[in-house]
Amino acid sequence: MITITQKAAEKVMEIATAEELLGQGLRLRVVGGGCAGFSYDLYFEDKPTEFDEEFEDRGIKLYIDPLSFQYLDGTEIDYVEGLHGSGFKFSNPSVKSTCGCGSSFSV
Template sequence: MINLTEKAAEKVREIRDAEGLGEQGLRVRVIGGGCSGFSYDLFFEDETTDLDQTFESAGIKLYVDMMSFQYLEGVEIDYVEGLHGAGFKFVNPNAKSTCGCGSSFSA
């Protein structure tokens, strides 16, 4: 299961509404790269495949491919604002280490 905090869900709705994307869901995936080996990737999407895991959290549909799911199971996605900027923060119990910016991890 992947969870969005209410603050993250509000930000997703705000962005989706501003871009006129209707009720599209959020694709959450892991891609190779970043300073720690893997990076998180988020984008809006309305199409899934039979190989996707589909969740709903805080009223937002989430789509995760099978490859990414093994790294994302149990992840909580929050939205934070601070002195270093604002963005989505991943709290990943599967990560062995993360980089300083929080956008990449190693498993």
């Protein structure tokens, strides 16, 4: 299962409203790249494919392809703000290490 915090859900709704994307779900996937091997990709999408895992948490629809799901099961999506910027943070139990800048991971 994939979950999203209240703060992250509020930020997703804020972005969806500003970009006129209400009603769309979030596509979450793992892509190859970065210095540690994998990185997250998160964007709005109209509807899932027939192969996707679908979740809904706090009113946010999440779509995950089967390949990405094997790396994402149990992940929590949060939104953080700090001195060094703000953005979505992924708490993923499958991650074994991350790169120094925190933008990629390995399993």
